[in-house]
Structures are given as C-alpha cells and as structure tokens.
Amino acid sequence: MRATELWSWTSHSRFARSLSHMNRGLVSAEHGDVYDVIISGGGMVGSAMACSLGMEPNLAGKKILLLEAGNKKVMDRVPEAYSTRVSSISPSSATLLSIGAWEHITEMRCKPYKRMQVWDACSDALITFDKENLQEEMAYIVENDIVVASLTKQLDSMSDNVQVEYRSKVVKYRWPRPHHMAESIPWVQVTLANGKTLQTKLLIGADGPNSMVRRELGIPTVKWNYDQSAVVAVLHLSEPTENNVAWQRFLPTGPIAMLPLSDTESSLVWSTSHQHAEELLELDEESFVDAINSAFWNNENQSELIETAGSLFRGTLSTMMPSAGSPRQLPPSVAGIGPKTRVMFPLGMGHASEYIRHRVALIGDAAHRVHPLAGQGANLGFGDVACLTQLLSQAAFNGKDLGAMQHLLEYETERQRHNLPMMVAIDLMKRLYSTNSVPVVLLRTLGLQATNMLPALKEQIIAFASK
Amino acid sequence: MYCRKVGRPLLGLCGPGRSYSRAAVCRQRALWLRRSQHQALSRHNSTRSPSQSTVDPDEVKRFQSLASKWWDEQGEFAALHAMNDLRVPFIRDNLLNVHRAHHPGKPLAGLRILDVGCGGGLLTEPLGRLGANVLGIDPVENSIGTAQLHASYDPDLRDRVAYQACTLEELSADGAEEQEPVADRFDAVVASEVVEHLADLETFAFCCSHVLKPGGSLFITTINKTNLSYALGIVVAEQLLHIVPSGTHDWEKFISPVDLERLLESHGFSVQCVQGMLYNPVSGGWSWTNSTAINYALHAVKPRDSLQPDRAEESCPHPEDHAAATHS
16 A cells, blocks of 8 residues: 555645655665665675575565676586585585575585594594484585585575676775764665666675675774695595595694595695695696695604603593594595696685674675684584574564664674684684694694593584584 | 653643643643543544644654654664564564464555654654554654655655654544545554653544554553652653653653553553563663563554454463563
8 A cells, every 4th residue: 555545644735745855865865776685795605695585584575686796607517527615514504505505405416424533643643523323414515616506596596586696796885874864875885897886775795705895894804824725626536435534634734634525536625835735736646646645644743752642641541431532544545636626725814803884794704714624614604694694584574674783783793702712713723733843742632632532522512513 | 761761752732831740730630631531522523623732842842853863773762762672573463463464574564554653763664664554643843854854765665654744633633524434544553652741641542543443453652650660760760860851751641551451441442461661771672571660562452343352362472472461
C-alpha cells in the first residue's frame, strides 16, 4: 500500500508542507543506486560472505552486491591436474559452506584427512592429532580454485538476491560522516574504474591482506613480514596409499608440510627463507624431489643431548601414562612433481586493530593474515563470515539499519576474541620452531612430548582450531 | 525513568504549565478528566477544535530546539535509540502472532501502523524496514522535518514511511469527517514514551480506538507512578545526575499499569500483556524484567465487532520469555 494512499487521508495543506521536506532529501539521494550491502573482493571469503547473506531468510529482498576485480571463475569440468594453492577446511567451515557450495565442492574434488602428524627435525618429539578411532574427518584439503568456483556456481543460482559484478575494480571510497544531520549523503560511496558510483548502507571489505578498504579507512595494522616465503607444489607419491594423513615437520628453516590430495598426489607447502625458496625453485625436478624427501626423513639436525633428553622424558611419561602417546609414522616418499606447479609467495603476519568502522566491516585476510603453518587462514575468514551473517540477520529482523555500529561492534569483539589468541599462538609456534639453539629445542621437545601424552589437551586444541 | 533524556513530545491536551503545585495539578487533572469523559460519552464530532491551543508551548519549544539531535545515537536520545532493542521485537512479535508473515525479510508487510508522538522517527523507521506502512505523527514540526529528511535518503523507507505534523486528535477528527472505511484505519497504533506527557488519557484512548481496525493492536510504553519511579526517574535522573533536563517529567502524569489497563478496558480494549523494562545506565542497554515499577510496555487489542476479542489471555511473546507482570 503506497504512501500516497496514506496521505490522501490528510488535509492538503499539511500534506504540501511535508512533501517539500521530503523533496529536499529525495533529490540528493537520486545520485546512484543505494545497496544494502556491498562486498568488495570476490575471493574465497568474499564469495562465501555473498552466498551466506543471500541465503539468509531475514535478508530476503535486500540489495546485495559483490564486486570482484578479476574475471569470473567458471569451472565446467574439474581440470585433470591439481592446482597448487590449497586450503585446509575445518568442519565448521564446511558447515558454513553447506549453504549450497559444499555440495559443489564434494562433487568436484576434495580430500578429507583423519589424522595429522607434526614432528620436529631437531629431536624425536612428535605429536599427532586425530578424532577418536579415526572415524570422523579432522578437516578437508580443497584447492582454492575449487572453493571459488563452487561459490560462484552457487551465486549464479541465487542471482535474484545477490548481484555479482566481475571486472569491477574500485578506485575510490568515500566514507559517510557519522550521525549528524548534515546535508551530506549518509551512505558509503564506491567509485568503480568504469566511472560508476554506487552507494551502500554497509560495505564489507574482503579484499585480501593488502586491503584497500582498510588502507583508505586509515585503520592501524600490526604487521610484519616473516623473512620467509612458501614454496608450493603438487607432489606425485612413489606408490598409491590410503592418503588420509597430513604431515608437517618443523625444520630450523621453517615447517614443511605435505597435505593429501588423492591416493597418489599430495600438496607441498614448504615455508623457508627467501633465498632457500628461490634456490628450490631453480632446482631440476629430481633434485627438488630429493630435497623434499630428505627434509622429511633426514635426521642430521638432531644432537645427542636432545635425543637422550627426549627419550628419557618420553620414558618417564610413558610409565606415568602408559596408554597415551602414539606410534611414529613415516610420511610417504615422493617420486615426482606435477608439471609447472612450483610457485613461491612471501609470508607475513597482519592484524587490523579495528575490524569495523561506521558502515564498514573487514573480513578474512583484510582483517587478519597468518602463517600457513597451522592451516587456519581460510578458516578464520569463514568464521568471520558465519559470525557477521548471523549478526546482520538478527539486526535485519529487528528492523535495524545494517550499517549501525551496535551489531558491527559485536562482530568485532567476538571475532577479535577468537582470532587474536589463534594468531598469537601461530606466531609463537613459528618463532619457537625457527631456531636451532639447544635450550629452545629442549623446551619445545619436552613440551611437544608432554602435549602428545595428554589427550584432553589435544582435544581442546582441535576444538579451538575447528571452531 | 532515570536516563530517558528528553521524553516524547506532547500529544494534545496537556495540562497548562508546570509551575503548579501538586494539589493544583491534581485538581486540574480531575477537571480535565470530567470534561473529557463527558465529551467521550457524547458523540465525537469535529467541532471539538483540536489544535494548537491545547499543546504546551514550552514543551514544544524545548523539543524544537532538540530537533536536530534525534539521530545522534550517542547524544541526548541515546536511551531511546537503545530502547528499540526491546520495543521493536515487542511490537513485531505481537503483531506476528495475529498476522502470519508472508514475506521473508519483511515480516510486517501489508500492515498499517500509526506511530503517535514519533519525534525524529526513531521507532518509525525500524517498523518501516520490517515492511509495514507507517505514518508517524507529532505536533512538533521541526521533529517531523528531521524525521522526513532522515528517511528520505533511504529508498527502502521512502515508499513506506510518511510523516505528518499534527496531533492524534486532529488525525482522528479528519477521519471522522471523511468517514473513512474500516480498511483505511490502522492495524496497530504505537504510543511509545508519549502517555506520560498527556493529561487527558481518556481522549487519547478514545482516538486510538477510533483509528484502529477492529482487532487492531495498541502498543504503549510508559513510566509507572510509584515511589521508585519518583526517586529514580525524577530525583536521580533530573535533579541529581542531570541526565534528563529538569522539568521534563511530571510525576503526576505517570500512570500505573493497573490504571492504564482500567482506562483502556473502559474504552473497550482488552489488555493482552504488560511487561516491565529496565534501563542500565552503565551499559546503556535495556532489558525485560519482571517488575513494572519503573518502565513498562503494554499491548492491548481492540475487540472485533464489539464482541469479546478472540485472542483471550495469550501469553505475551517477547524475546526473553519472562512471565508477564500481571494485571491483577
């Protein structure tokens, strides 16, 4: 029932007076479409945010737009070769993605794994994580391309609720002034490279670790570069195996990880110094494969002192807790690598001190960037998506303005409380394992062995990482 | 209530000025009551000139000067902004009980709501966002201007929210003149933080009944008349902490839930539930509570066709599921 019918109730003079007030505001708001939510950045986390908002019943009818600077990633057929960039998706992230995208992912390709073994190069200490009796999956290894393609497919099917614009680079943001009734437009204004200007009540910045949204807002960010790069590749195993274990070994130069992709192939993530990474890229295939195998199997970094101390400690612990601990397994050996799959990228840590501003929220790597050693980067982002979606849905059901600070503050508080301890832990791990010095090695050896013997503690760790 | 800054503006028929003693005000009120009861009994006709002479010019002036501050969420009206966390779900859930939601995302679509004493539109806009067609009225023109300007930027609200500078009486009188059909009346009337500024509640109740459809809902939030509300709402808030400007509230105008219920029932309403509200000045948030000693919210229903209302004695749906504080 339109407002004009309401007005017909009233006397005309009053009506005329009220209409003139309306017109002033109307004219200034004609300029550009006003969206309810614009998400800037169509990577894994940005696309997941768009999907998640589009599927929310309380947000039905809202105008949602996803802006992606790159091309649309369509995948009609899953390519034969695996791609190098993969992520470890925790069960709760899988739940989030089960807004339709997870089905596409499982149809295409993903590899669940049931156990994770982490051990030290400088000692015998090791720790294994698994769910009880290896019944359930711990997590899934999925190629990043597949995640994005599945989300894109899902977005295609909900084009009524969510619009997506590809090849739309943002060149400028204009921020609204906080709540005072000036004659200015109260929305965030987004100017694209093609000259179009859009307005939105809420801008979600999902534009990666070098986020333009974060930069333009001037949000102070704690960040540093690790002097490390990660080398990624697709490995062919020597022989087919029930490949459901993720392996990670801490070398003094950095952790090397082998993540299962299929029964015959695994993904390599080797974090090491910039120089070593470049050398690795230059090696021919055979030498590279040798380097990988030796990194996983070689014991030259172990000193006698540590070995003795380690086995003594382990002996003591096993008399106290005879049933705890787990046998050491050896990772599969590598025979070759996939063609043209060796890539390297620099590693760093970053954390935005604020995740939100008036009418803006940051999610994913734009808010926090971590070392890949714990496989948590994507999961933290998906956690942001789940939290923000739930808060926006509740706000919409209460008739609130989506860009209002109240629920954005709740998002920031909840996610910082979760993300910060995780990031600190990951950074600590990285520093702890970056050294050869005997006291530190001793400390971490004993610590790791003790943790391995405490199933309750390990369960807590898994639970925290899967949240 | 101690942190309620400046309350809602007047709505018709306010007592003439604040400098009277309590006894004088009581006498005045009794006079008004008798007079208006007489009017209510006789046929309501448009020769009762409603208009500006019944509105207290001091109050209007005070609210006019604050008109630009309505939308500053941390400013004078912060507590009213925060109160939306309680009153929007209260209205929404009670209306959803009667009118099943058909549009996901717009649960109140198709409903017409009147927001009496809307001020800057703090409550009008959320109701509009939930899909209802809302008319906000307020005698203070500057507030209406502020409300219209704020709503005009949002294309979502432009079609659904309208404002008018008038009093409930004037609106109701207009309706009587044109003899509008039942379909043009409202599904719900909301009078939040308004009733404590009126001296003549009889006329208010009468007008509400007149503009509501049969079976329509009336939502009121206001302050109880107790020693506690005097101590906290007037002494602490106004005189000690100066959270609310001195003289904003007149304790005499507060009304207890029992009296309000009696009044509404005498006009044919059936009170569905009453629930206490509590403000926490430290956190700046409101919560539901069992005690109606200070603030409370009330939901009443106009019966269909002057028979017994068909929704008798339902439990009051509100987010926290507390037992309704009762009308004994």
